Amino acid sequence: MSAIRLDEPLELPCGLVLQNRLCRAAMTEAIAGRRNDPNESHMRLYGENARGGAGLILTGNAMVDRRHLERARNVVIDAATDVLAMRRWAQSAADTPTLVQLSHPGRQANRFVQPHPVAPSDGPAVPLAGFFARPRALTLAEIEEVRESFIEAGERVLTAGFAGVEVHGAHGYLLDSFLDPAHNRRTDAYGGSLENRARLLLEIVGGLRSALPPQAAIAVKLDSREGGDAELAQLSLLLEQAGADLLEISGGNYESPAMLGFNAAGAQIESEHESPFWNSAAAVSAVTAVPVMLTGGFRTRAEVDRALAGGVCEMVGVARPLAVRPALAGQFIRGEIDVLERPAPRLGGSALMKRQLGAAAGSGWHRIQLVRTAAGKPPLMGLPALAAALDYTMLDAAQALFARRSRMKLARQARRLRTLSVPLGLGDVQHARNGNGSHREEEAR
Numbered sequence: 398m399s400a401i402r403l404d405e406p407l408e409l410p411c412g413l414v415l416q417n418r419l420c421r422a423a424m425t426e427a428i429a430g431r432r433n434d435p436n437e438s439h440m441r442l443y444g445e446n447a448r449g450g451a452g453l454i455l456t457g458n459a460m461v462d463r464r465h466l467e468r469a470r471n472v473v474i475d476a477a478t479d480v481l482a483m484r485r486w487a488q489s490a491a492d493t494p495t496l497v498q499l500s501h502p503g504r505q506a507n508r509f510v511q512p513h514p515v516a517p518s519d520g521p522a523v524p525l526a527g528f529f530a531r532p533r534a535l536t537l538a539e540i541e542e543v544r545e546s547f548i549e550a551g552e553r554v555l556t557a558g559f560a561g562v563e564v565h566g567a568h569g570y571l572l573d574s575f576l577d578p579a580h581n582r583r584t585d586a587y588g589g590s591l592e593n594r595a596r597l598l599l600e601i602v603g604g605l606r607s608a609l610p611p612q613a614a615i616a617v618k619l620d621s622r623e624g625g626d627a628e629l630a631q632l633s634l635l636l637e638q639a640g641a642d643l644l645e646i647s648g649g650n651y652e653s654p655a656m657l658g659f660n661a662a663g664a665q666i667e668s669e670h671e672s673p674f675w676n677s678a679a680a681v682s683a684v685t686a687v688p689v690m691l692t693g694g695f696r697t698r699a700e701v702d703r704a705l706a707g708g709v710c711e712m713v714g715v716a717r718p719l720a721v722r723p724a725l726a727g728q729f730i731r732g733e734i735d736v737l738e739r740p741a742p743r744l745g746g747s748a749l750m751k752r753q754l755g756a757a758a759g760s761g762w763h764r765i766q767l768v769r770t771a772a773g774k775p776p777l778m779g780l781p782a783l784a785a786a787l788d789y790t791m792l793d794a795a796q797a798l799f800a801r802r803s804r805m806k807l808a809r810q811a812r813r814l815r816t817l818s819v820p821l822g823l824g825d826v827q828h829a830r831n832g833n834g835s836h837r838e839e840e841a842r
């Protein structure tokens with residue numbers, strides 16, 4: 398196999414051509430207004446991301462059900478979403494193919510957002526600072542509703558003019574907990590064997606493949622699990638059959654935030670490679686024809702080159718360095734810099750404090766840098782880790798509580814509107830697509 402270079406284009410199975418092998422990975426921006434629509438802040442942030450030079454952009458997780466949010470100010474995509482705001486958001490990133498990441502938080506929705514979170518099975522609450530309630534098992538009818546909400550959200554994303562979607566099947570959120578036998582103890586068609594635990598994810602990806610135009614890109618983010626590489630490889634083959642275009646490999650969840658480089662005790666993960674998920678990506682790449690993207694920990698050109706040249710992945714995802722400076726992507730790809738700096742301070746204090754708040758500090762510090770980019774301001778390098786952790790937890794909880802009643806009312810309206818089933822006009826997609834990414838067919842014309 399000839400070595401893949403970072404600045405080489407990649408054509409996805411759907412025909413979408415990415416100009417290079419670096420993706421700006423998903424980061425929850427949580428900057429929507431009280432109705433959870435995209436706004437001017439999203440447009441500035443994604444305009445900067447597009448100018449940054451990455452070949453692909455993934456948005457922060459957008460929610461498919463407004464009763465269940467990852468945080469208070471997520472974008473929600475349902476029948477009550479402002480269609481014009483979605484279109485303007487898609488246009489803001491028009492220079493670079495952009496996929497909207499679709500998610501349902503499941504048991505990781507905090508109690509201020511949702512005091513009755515849902516999961517594949519009844520189970521323990523996420524044990525973090527009392528922020529989470531015990532989840533209850535979804536009924537079969539509710540599982541069907543979850544599936545439809547992902548597919549309908551995907552249709553809305555394409556109608557708005559984005560190049561495609563990423564289905565979030567990682568990080569302990571709902572679809573990941575269906576895949577994870579530790580959380581899925583169902584005895585029906587959605588529990589037990591891998592085929593059953595993957596059923597909901599496969600129905601969503603297959604449903605999106607049928608509902609969206611063939612040129613729409615469908616990515617899936619998956620978790621590496623200790624000892625789980627063989628199953629992950631099997632799952633990748635099922636997703637290939639279902640029509641996935643890109644498989645992103647990550648890992649971790651709220652209890653054990655491996656995606657941020659920490660274990661459950663809050664200590665740094667020791668790993669032979671910059672990315673702790675290296676071996677899992679290699680295992681998936683070995684069996685599937687779907688391009689694999691490895692995200693998490695990449696900071697040096699040498700390691701990125703090793704991953705691409707060694708067939709570990711066909712694309713790399715980078716998140717935190719680009720939260721601080723989106724333009725680093727282009728500089729790194731052009732070889733002007735060899736290291737992607739990540740200057741965030743670590744949380745001090747006791748082991749308990751680090752375990753409870755370490756991940757919130759890490760994510761919160763970077764989220765505030767996204768907020769600053771969205772406001773047209775430079776990064777705030779001196780921001781203390783504790784202040785970021787409190788912003789990420791307490792401020793979010795207050796915003797969630799404050800808006801809960803009106804959000805639940807809007808959720809009821811959205812569900813009523815949905816039954817009216819307004820046609821989404823996917824005929825516009827080809828036209829919109831010209832603005833968001835290039836396609837083989839279009840180039841041939």
Ligand SMILES: Cc1cc2nc3c(=O)[nH]c(=O)nc-3n(C[C@H](O)[C@H](O)[C@H](O)COP(=O)(O)O)c2cc1C
Binds near residue numbers: 422565
């Ligand atoms: C502020 C912040 C928000 C994040 N939000 C998301 C998200 O919405 N969806 C997702 O899949 N991953 C999310 N992540 C994880 C990143 O996509 C990525 O997997 C992780 O940061 C590791 O990559 P890195 O080492 O390049 O930062 C987030 C990370 C950070 C720091």
